[in-house]
Amino acid sequence: MSLLTIKDLTVVIDNQAQTPIVKNVSLRVEAGEIVGLVGASGSGKTTTGYSVLGLLDPALAVRAGEIIFKGKNLLRCQEDYLRKVRGGQISMIFQEPLNAFNPVFSIGYQIDEMLQFHSDMNSEQRHKRTLELLDLVGLPEPQRVVKNYPHQLSGGMRQRAMIAQAIAANPALIIADEPTSSLDVTLQARIIELFQKIRKELGLSFLLITHDLGMVGHLCDRTAVMCQGEIVETGETTKIIDEPQHEYTKRLLGALKV
Amino acid sequence: MTNPATHSLSEFQIAMRTFRKNRLAMLCVMILGALYFSAIFAGFLSPYSFKSERREHSYAPPTRIHFVDESGEFGWPFVYGIKLSFDEYYKRIYQEDRSVKYPVQLFNHGDEYKFLGLVPMNIHLWGVEEGGAVYLLGADNRGRDLLSRILWGGRVSLSIGLIGVAISFSIGLIFGGISGYYGGWIDNVLMRVAEMVMMVPGFYLLLALRAAVPPEFSSVQVYIAIVVILSFIGWAGLARIIRGMCLSLREREFVLAAKSIGLSDFSIIIRHILPHTLSYSIFAVMLSIPGYILGESALSLLGLGIEDPYSSWGLLLADAMSIVKIRFYPWILIPAFFIFLTIISFNVIGDALRDALDPMMKAEGQRS
Numbered sequence: 274m275s276l277l278t279i280k281d282l283t284v285v286i287d288n289q290a291q292t293p294i295v296k297n298v299s300l301r302v303e304a305g306e307i308v309g310l311v312g313a314s315g316s317g318k319t320t321t322g323y324s325v326l327g328l329l330d331p332a333l334a335v336r337a338g339e340i341i342f343k344g345k346n347l348l349r350c351q352e353d354y355l356r357k358v359r360g361g362q363i364s365m366i367f368q369e370p371l372n373a374f375n376p377v378f379s380i381g382y383q384i385d386e387m388l389q390f391h392s393d394m395n396s397e398q399r400h401k402r403t404l405e406l407l408d409l410v411g412l413p414e415p416q417r418v419v420k421n422y423p424h425q426l427s428g429g430m431r432q433r434a435m436i437a438q439a440i441a442a443n444p445a446l447i448i449a450d451e452p453t454s455s456l457d458v459t460l461q462a463r464i465i466e467l468f469q470k471i472r473k474e475l476g477l478s479f480l481l482i483t484h485d486l487g488m489v490g491h492l493c494d495r496t497a498v499m500c501q502g503e504i505v506e507t508g509e510t511t512k513i514i515d516e517p518q519h520e521y522t523k524r525l526l527g528a529l530k531v
Numbered sequence: 532m533t534n535p536a537t538h539s540l541s542e543f544q545i546a547m548r549t550f551r552k553n554r555l556a557m558l559c560v561m562i563l564g565a566l567y568f569s570a571i572f573a574g575f576l577s578p579y580s581f582k583s584e585r586r587e588h589s590y591a592p593p594t595r596i597h598f599v600d601e602s603g604e605f606g607w608p609f610v611y612g613i614k615l616s617f618d619e620y621y622k623r624i625y626q627e628d629r630s631v632k633y634p635v636q637l638f639n640h641g642d643e644y645k646f647l648g649l650v651p652m653n654i655h656l657w658g659v660e661e662g663g664a665v666y667l668l669g670a671d672n673r674g675r676d677l678l679s680r681i682l683w684g685g686r687v688s689l690s691i692g693l694i695g696v697a698i699s700f701s702i703g704l705i706f707g708g709i710s711g712y713y714g715g716w717i718d719n720v721l722m723r724v725a726e727m728v729m730m731v732p733g734f735y736l737l738l739a740l741r742a743a744v745p746p747e748f749s750s751v752q753v754y755i756a757i758v759v760i761l762s763f764i765g766w767a768g769l770a771r772i773i774r775g776m777c778l779s780l781r782e783r784e785f786v787l788a789a790k791s792i793g794l795s796d797f798s799i800i801i802r803h804i805l806p807h808t809l810s811y812s813i814f815a816v817m818l819s820i821p822g823y824i825l826g827e828s829a830l831s832l833l834g835l836g837i838e839d840p841y842s843s844w845g846l847l848l849a850d851a852m853s854i855v856k857i858r859f860y861p862w863i864l865i866p867a868f869f870i871f872l873t874i875i876s877f878n879v880i881g882d883a884l885r886d887a888l889d890p891m892m893k894a895e896g897q898r899s
Contacts, residue, residue, distance in 0.1 A: 326791055360792035372784035377806050386802070387792045438792070 274344065276478050277302040277325070277363075277446055282338035284320055284329065293336065295320050296502040300480075302446060307472060307479040309489035309510065311525065312499035318482045321499070322448045324348075325480075326363060327355050343445070361391040364439040368451040370431035374423035380407075381419030384438045391442035406437040409474075410467060429460040433467065440471060446478045453488060465491050486529050490514055498522045546810070549887040556883030559876035566873060570685035574644035577679035578658035578665055582840040583642045585664065587615060588674035590860045591625050594666045596635065609634040610665050633663030669862035671850060681866055684842035689873065691758055691827045692820035699762035700816060703769030704808070708800040710770065711777025722774065725767040733764050737826060740764075741835045750841045757836055761826045769815060776808045810888035817881030821874040828870055844870050 277300075284295040295317040302308045312318045323329050325340055327347065340347045342363065347355065359365075364387075367373035374383055381403055388399040400419075407415035410433040423431060432452065439447050449468075453461040465488060471477055481493060489496050489510060497507040498521065506519040517523045550556060569576050596608050612628035639658045646652040659665045668677040710721040728736075740760040748756060780786065781804065789803045828845030830836035832852070837843040847866035851857055857864060 328787060328790055356793045356795060358793070359790065365788070365791040367784060367788055369784070373788040375785040375789070375803050375806075377809075386794075390793050 275301040275341075276304045276306075276343065277480070278339070278341045279321070279325070280339040280341070282321065282324060282340065283336040284317070284324055284333055285336045287332055287334070292502070294333065294502055295324070298338070298499070298502075298504050300497055300504065300507070302478050302480055304445070304478055305472065305476050306495065307468070307481060307493045309493035309496040310480060310482045310499060311484060311486060311489055311496055313484060313525075316499040317502040318499045319450055322365075322450055322480060322482045325448060326359050326365060328365075357391075360387055360444065361442050362444050363446045363448060364442070364444045366432075366435055366439050366447060366449040366452045369455050370435040371423055371428070373435060374431065376423055378422070379419065380421055380423065380426070380434045384434070384441055387438050387441040402441070403437075406441055407434065409440075410434070410437045410471075411463075412437070428456055429463065432456060432460075432464060436464075436467065436471070440475060440477065443475070444477070446480065448480045448482065450482045451484070452481070453485065454483070461485075461488065468492060486514070486525060498525065543810075546884075546887040550883055553883040553887070556880050559879045562872060563876045563880070566685060566869070566876075567689055569682050570689045571647070573679075573682040573686055574646060574652070575654070576656050577676070577682040578641065578655055578667075579676040579679040580642035580644055581675070581680050581683035581842045583675065583679075584840075585670075585674040588613060588625075588664060588666070588670050589672050590623065590863075591664070591666050591670040591674065592860075593669045593862055594664070595627070596665070596667075600632070601629070607634055610659055610663060612662075613664055631663070633659040633665075635659060635665070668865050669860065671847070671863065677847070677862060677865060680842040680847060681844070681869055684837075684844045684847055684866065685869065687754060687837055687841070687843035688824055688827060688845065688870070691754075691761070692823040692877075695758050695761040695765065695823040695826075696816050696820050698758065699765035699819075700769060700812065702762065703766040704773055704805055704812065706766065706770040707773025707808075708777055708805050711774040712781050712796065712800050712804060714778065714781075718774065722771065725770045728764065728767040729771075733826075734829065736764055737761070737830065738833075738835070741830060750838060753837065757827055757830060761823050764826075765819060765822065769812075769819075772811070772815070773805075773808050776811065777804055780804050780807050814881045814884040814888060817877055817884055820877045824870065824873060824877075 279298060279300040282295055282298045283293050285291070285293045298317070298321055300308070300310070300321070310318045310321065320329065320333065324335055325342070325347065329335070335348055338348070342358065345354075347358065350358075374380065381400075384403045384406060385396075385399050388394055388402060392399070394402060403419060404415045407418050412418050412430055412433050418426065418430070418434065423434075426434060432455075436452075452468075453464050456464065468479065468481075469492065472479065479492075481489070483489060493510045495508065496510045496513050497504045498513065498519065499505070500519075500521040506513060506517065506522050513522060514526065517526055574580070591613060594610050594613070596610055598608050599605050600609070609632050612631035612633070614626045614628035616624050616626065618624055635657060636659060637657055638654050639660065640653050641655045641658050643651060643653050666676050666678070668681065671677055671680065706721055706725065710718045737760060740763065741756075744753070744756045744760075777800075786799060786803060789799045794802070824844075827836055827843060828848065831843045831845030832849045834849060837846050839846070844866045847863070848870075851863045851867070
C-alpha cells in the first residue's frame with residue numbers, strides 16, 4: 274500500500290460548475306520515495322499539494338476524489354485528526370520562508386512550537402532537539418540561530434531552518450512547494466543535496482512541487498507533469514526526461530534546453 | 532554578546548530603547564511610578580486613616596510645619612496646636628495655638644490599617660502624637676486629613692484604570708481576533724454587537740448601567756461593579772481596530788504555515804495573529820486608561836460611584852462642586868491636580884510609546 278494516494282481529485286472554485294482548477298488528478302507516493310509534481314504556474318500543482326493537508330483557501334472546495342494517507346481518507350477526517358497529521362505526519366515547506374516564518378518570533382521558538390504540538394518532550398529536551406535539528410540541516414552555530422529572528426538569516430539559511438522545522442516531529446511525508454524558487458542556483462544545489470541527505474538518513478518521502486525540471490531530474494524517482502489542472506504524463510523521471518510522450522512535457526523540456 | 536550592534540535585539544527592545552530616549556515620557560513614568568507607589572503603600576505613607584475624623588477640625592486649613600521655634604532656634608520640625616474660634620458671622624477661624632508644640636514623629640503609632648491589605652499595622656511613616664493634628668493639605672468637612680484621603684483614594688482611582696483596561700482589552704482582543712480571523716457571518720454578528728455598544732453615548736450608558744446595580748451593594752461590590760461597567764463600554768472600539776488588523780494578517784503566509792504545523796484556529800489567533808497587534812495594543816492601552824479614571828471620577832463626583840467614608844479622587848472632588856466652598860477652602864481642589872497629573876502622564880507615555888513602537892510613523896517623522 275502506498276503512503277499517500279490521491280485518487281481522481283477535483284477542486285473547484287466556490288462549488289461553481291466552471292472549469293475545475295484541479296481535474297481528476299491521481300497520484301501516489303510510496304514510502305521513502307521522492308515524487309515530483311511539475312507544471313507551469315497556475316497549473317494546479319500547489320492546489321493539489323494544499324488539498325492534501327486541507328489547507329485550501331475557503332473559496333476553493335474539493336468536489337470529488339479521495340486522498341488516502343496511511344489508509345485513511347483525509348478528506349473525510351475530523352479536524353482534530355487532521356491537526357495531528359499536519360506537522361506530525363505530513364509537513365509542508367513553503368516557497369518563501371521569510372513569509373512562512375512569523376516575523377515576531379525567533380527561529381528557535383517556531384521550531385519549538387512544532388515540537389510542543391507533536392511530541393511530549395519537556396522544554397529542555399525540546400531545546401536540545403531544536404539544536405540537533407538545526408545542526409542536521411547544516412546551519413552553522415545553531416546556538417545563535419536559535420535566537421535569531423527570520424529576517425536576520427539569509428535566504429538559504431531560512432530555507433534550511435524551514436526544513437528543520439518540517440522534519441522536527443518526524444513526519445512520514447514532506448510536501449515541498451517550490452522550495453528552491455526563491456534561491457539562487459548554487460543554493461538550490463545545496464538544498465537538493467540536503468533533501469537527498471534527509472531522505473537517506475530519515476527515510477522520508479517527498480512530494481516536490483516545482484516548475485524546475487532540472488531539480489526534478491536530480492532528485493525525483495517519479496514525476497507527474499501537470500497542465501491546466503490535469504496530469505498529462507506520469508512515470509519514472511528518467512523516462513519522462515528522456516522520452517517525453519506528451520506535447521506539453523516536450524515543450525517544458527524544450528524551454529529548459531534553451 | 533558584548534557588542535551592542537549584534538543582531539540580538541528584538542523589535543520590542545529597539546522600541547523600548549527609543550522610548551527611553553524620550554525625556555518627557557520618562558519623567559511621566561517616574562510620576563506615575565510615584566503615584567502608584569504611594570497608592571500601594573497609602574496606609575503607611577499617610578498620617579491618618581481615610582476615615583478617622585475630628586469634627587472639630589472641619590475644613591481646617593493646611594497645617595504649617597515649623598522648623599524654627601519661638602526662641603528663634605532651628606531644630607526638628609514641629610506643628611502648633613489648632614485653636615478654633617468663630618467670627619461675628621459664626622464662621623470658623625482656625626489659628627495656631629502657640630502654647631502647645633507637637634514634634635513631627637517618624638514611624639509613630641496611629642490609626643490601624645492593613646499593610647498591603649493583609650498585615651494589620653498601626654505604624655505610619657510620619658505623624659504627630661495624640662492630641663495634635665497635622666493636615667498637610669488641609670482637612671475636609673468632617674475634619675479628615677485630605678492628604679491621607681488622596682493617598683487612599685488613589686488606590687481606587689489608579690487601580691480602576693488598570694483593571695478596567697485589562698478586562699476590556701482581553702474582551703476586545705478576543706472579539707476582534709475571532710471576528711477578523713474567521714470573517715463571514717461570525718464577523719458580521721460580532722461587529723454588529725460591538726457597534727451596538729458603541730452606538731450608545733458612553734456616559735449615558737455608564738449611568739444606565741450604574742442604575743441597574745442594586746443600591747444595597749457594599750463598597751467593594753460597587754467598586755467591582757464600576758470596573759465591570761467601564762470595561763463593558765470600553766472594549767468595542769478596540770475590537771473593531773483589532774478586527775481590521777486581523778483581516779489583513781490572516782492573509783499572510785505564516786498563518787497558513789502555522790496551520791500546516793497543526794495549530795488549531797484558536798492557537799493561531801492567540802499565538803500568531805494577536806502578537807502582531809501588540810504594538811498597537813500597548814499604546815492603545817496607555818491612551819485609554821485615562822478614560823477609565825475619568826469615568827470613575829465622573830461617577831463618584833455624581834455620587835454614583837465610591838461612597839463615603841471610602842475615598843476616591845472623584846468623590847473628593849464632589850465636595851468641591853460648590854463655588855462657595857472653593858472660595859473659602861481652596862485646598863479641596865487638590866485631588867483634581869492628582870487626576871490631572873495622572874491623565875497627562877498616561878497620555879504622554881502613550882504618545883511616546885506610539886512613536887517608539889510604530890516604525891512607519893518614525894520614518895515619516897524623520898522625513899518631514
